[in-house]
Amino acid sequence: MSRWEPGTADRLRLAALELFVERGYDATTVDDIVEQVGVTQRTFFRHFADKEEVLFDEDASMQQVLLDGAQTYLRRHGPRNGLAAARAATAALARSFEAERERHRARRQVLADVPALQGRQLVKQERWGEALRDTLAQNGVPPVDASVAVAVAVAALQLAYSEWLTANRSRRLHSLLMAADARLDSVLTPARAERDVSRTGRNR
Amino acid sequence: MSRWEPGTADRLRLAALELFVERGYDATTVDDIVEQVGVTQRTFFRHFADKEEVLFDEDASMQQVLLDGAQTYLRRHGPRNGLAAARAATAALARSFEAERERHRARRQVLADVPALQGRQLVKQERWGEALRDTLAQNGVPPVDASVAVAVAVAALQLAYSEWLTANRSRRLHSLLMAADARLDSVLTPARAERDVSRTGRNR
DNA sequence: TGCTTGATGTCAGATACTGACGCAAGCCGT
């Protein structure tokens, strides 16, 4: 029997999100959160660098899912198709989201009212993009192709993610992502066809 | 003769930026800043909503410059060319930056070390983009064209701005911006040509 | 002169964070 209940960080994350939804982020103090969980403020700040971090500290593992998705694809199919690799990465991330729609909805609701949190989210997304781009580049995808592939794949993910959280009926994120990928494809096809012609001299 | 020196906010901005460059953002307290200017902390927080705001509160006037640039163009040339209007806006903003290169360099140096400030900057840029897009749309530019035009014009501005601050010799931001616009044009021309063909071919 | 306005000062908090240290349970090698 342990002296304290295990999973303190998880219970703090859960309690924080509930309170943020209920009263708003600014109106919820760290003392409110720790009181609900039954620990002290010092414990909170040992698990999370600051109050915002309780909403963001799982990013590290998400980024790992993203990069693993890309590397798995590249090991199987090689670096020839950077866009497909980037899409394999976003698809892997989407799968890991699938079971937690309600948590993501609550999270977005909290972020909507707090510009500081939106900024942190944007920084996080930039870091994800950079990491994915680096992974592709280090595995043989030409740097320019990697940049474009990441931009396109991430744009589709954002579209699909937004739809996933907005829709009343819960469609699966994965299928929304495939649809978004296809939509972006159809927009970009003329441009890519043109570039392929000038580059390889080949044509559909 | 006034009881206090005028321009308190300006002197606070200046002192803050100097201290941030000298010691770093986190290592500079608000007390440090107000002591140098000779006011109290309460005065600081009356001028700036929080410590970060001392680096961001001029955004409102910059956004006004941006939107005025777009509206002036649209009044003269009409809404036919959304991209040109967006570029007129970024060019107007660039002109307003021209005289303050050193301040912009210092600012960027401070932001580089503080993720929270980078987040605020990203949020700011998003707001600028939204505002410009709305302005274009409200003045007759089709919404989709407005979105694309803003994305392209802003991308060029960011490129030029970065070069402007990085270059050792101080080239003029305006000319760097024109060059960046041209570079993006040459990248996008094939795509746009293709789309124009498919569009006019179907409609006419 | 007397009244109002506006920018600032003063003071007393609330909240977010940090460093130093102490405590007790579990684990591990002897």
Added chain:
DNA sequence: ACGGCTTGCGTCAGTATCTGACATCAAGCA
């Protein structure tokens, strides 16, 4: 079984950011 080490948390004291309520005093105006 013993003692030490590690781990997770508590306690306490302190700093920094930010806020509300109220006071002050020059300047402008009636």
